[in-house]
Amino acid sequence: MGAAVTDGFDFTPGAQVPLMGTAGQTAATHALASAAYRDSPVEDILKANSEWHSSDVKKGRFSLFEPNLGEAFSRAVQNRMLGGGRGALIQSFGMDPQVVVEHCLAANRIRRERDARLTVITLLCGVLFLPGLLLWMGVFQLRRTIAGGQNKRAGAMGTALLVGLGALAVILLWRLPFTGFWGYYLRGMIVAPVLGWVLARRICEAGAKDMRERWSSLLSGGGLGAKVPEAVPGNPNDAAREQLRQGLHKLTAEQHSNVVFYAGPKGILGMGTRWGSWQMAEELVSREPGKEINQFRSWDVVRAIHDRLKLLERGPLNSGGFPTPSVKHWVVSPVGENAGAVSRPEGQEVEAYQVKGHEIQRICNHQQFGGGNRHYLGVQFTLWDGQLVITMMITVTVLHETLRVEVTGHALGPVHSLFTSKPEPKTVTVSKTVRFWETVDRTLPLVDAKEVVRLAVRAPLTWYPPLLDYLGGKLVLPEPFGLRHAWADQPWRHRFMADDALRAATPVLRTAHAAALKVLEENGVDTERFGSRSLLVGGAVQDPSPGKADVYDA
Known part of the structure; x- marks a missing residue:
């Protein structure tokens, strides 16, 4: 962490929390944010693992306490991105990670409010009649265990067990071996948990409906803003809210860091694998025999390329063409292919996660x-509403009398389709009463009996989440963690996305070459060989097939 980004340093002007994502980057942001509200099984997220990283689900001791996808995702992301001892994060290009974290905070707050009401019901209808509660919980846990094998016969056995216990409870209510206080207590022990379940179901149904509305709104483009009142301090002594506010702003500051990490065959973390590489390298020879060339540095060439790349959106024809690109100087730090963590540079040359300009020039x-680290000049296009990120990285090196201009292409595809699926109503196909040969779809409640029990038994433990993690399990995020690249697909399966990535290479390459040749000419270098080499490379870049430039066949 940089010297100016510390736990006690406030590098933001106010306490406001931005609630909207970056313009033009809402699709990927909202898709990932919707995971905070999902009620599907937590194992579904394993389907979204990419070739870069794989998340995992750590099983708990009892399946009755296991979290669903939204609960596990919200807790894991909040802890990883706002936790006190969190490590360095990988930038999430093409999206706004702060918005995703805010939705995780908002979802957790909604669940806490729901769990507070469920806890009251559990205390009144469960803890006061603890033997009955444990008995019913044991039956539901046994039923879940029996049905866990996805066997219809086992599921029928679990249902029969539940029905049998219900019949036994009715018999005991009718004829009890006790009278007086214990008789009434035994009746309450049987009835109270059932009454509590009925009340809890109404609360759970309302909460599930609210969650699904937010989930659907995010994916429909409406994007309900996440309300995070706990991130706005109410007074100067509100330490918890102030810490959360600073955590969110640190997240944004790290998102805009100019340091990225190269992980070998996995490419630049957050930008995707390197799918193409083109190099122009020739000897620096004076244009006039017997006269030396003017002294210049790599930075002079890089600065000229930078200025030309800023004009990429301009063209001779009114054809739409490139959107305004993001042109930025990057410090690329090498890490191992299977590195479990990364660390950002520290010291006087770093401020708010940004390596200062004069240090970038020195590295270049x-x-x-x-x-040591290396310098790259990057031009980045964020397309398809944030679902496609194309990055062309340019580096200029001078070794002895040879100048090399290398252009590499990186592409990060859309987030996995799991995150773009909208909620569907729970239905079951049944036969009509009279015309039994005809069927009709019947809408089921969003929350079934076993889900009510799961939420009710988890509710009293939400005050101490580590205990819930121990009992029910948790989501283990991939490291080094970044929201975007952890669950991103390759763009090559989408025809138009692949075309966009391939088409961007040629104009960027030729612009870089033209700017470099101009600097060479101004400093008395013979550019004939460079010009010929540029034409050869310009022909090679038109190869229509992407490759794996980081996988060396050696």
Whole structure:
């Protein structure tokens, strides 16, 4: 962490929390944010694992306490991105990670309010009649265990067990071996948990409906803003809210860091694998025999390329063309392919996660061979409402008398389709009463009996989430963690996305070459060989098939 980004340093002007994502990048943001409200099984997220990283689900001791996808995702993301001892994060290009975290906070707040009401019901109808509660919980746990094998016969046995206990409870209510206080208590022990279940079901149904409305709204483009009142301090002594507010702003500051990490065959973390590489390298020879060339540095060439790339959206024809690109100087730090964590540079040359400009120039001019970080000039296009991120990275090196301009292409595809699926009503197909040969779809409640029990038994333990993690399990996020690349697909399966990635390479390459040749000419370098090499590379870049440039066949 940089010297100016510490736990006690307030590098933001106010206490406001932005609630909207970056313009033009809402699709990927809202897709990932919708996971905070989902009620599907937590194991579904394993389907979204990418070739870069894989998340995992750690099983707990009792399936009755296991979280659903929304609960596990919200808790895991909140802890990883706002926790006190969190490690460095990978930037999430093409989206706003703060919005996703805010929706996780909002979803957790909604669940806490629901669980507070469920806890009251559990205390009145369960803890006061604890033997009955434990008996009913044991039956439901046994039923879930029997039905866990996805066997219809086992599921029928679990249902028969529940029906049998219900019949036994009715018999005991009718004829009890006790009278007086214990008789009434035994009746309450049987009836109270059932009454509590009925009340809890109404609360759970209303909560599920609210969650699904938010889930659907995010994916429909409405995007309900996440309300996070606990991130706005109410007074100067409100330490918890102030810490949360600073955590959110630190997240945004790290998102805009100019340091990225190269993980070998996995490419630049957050930008995707390197699918193409083109190099122009020739000897620096004076244009006039017997006269030396003017002294210049790699930074002079990089700065000229930077200025030309800023004009990419301009063209001779009114054809739409490129949107305004993001052109930025990057410091690329090497890490291992299977590195479990990354660390951002620290020291006087770093401020608010940003390496200062003069240090970037020094790296560009002097760290071109051997150990240390490297400098790249990147031009990035965020397309398809944030679902496609195309990044072209340019590096200029001068070794002895050879100048090399290398352009590499990186592409990060859309988030997995799991996150873009909208909620569907729960229905069952049944036969009509009279015309039994005809069927009709009947809508079921959003929350069934076993889900009510699961939520009710979890509710009193929400005050201490680690205990819930121990009993029910949790979602283990992939490391080094970044919201976007952890669950991103390759763009090559989408025809138009693949076309966009391939088409961006040629204009960027030729712009970089033209700017470099101009600098060489201004400094008395013979550019004939460079020009010929540029034409050869310009022909090679038109190869229509992407490859795996980071996988060396050696």
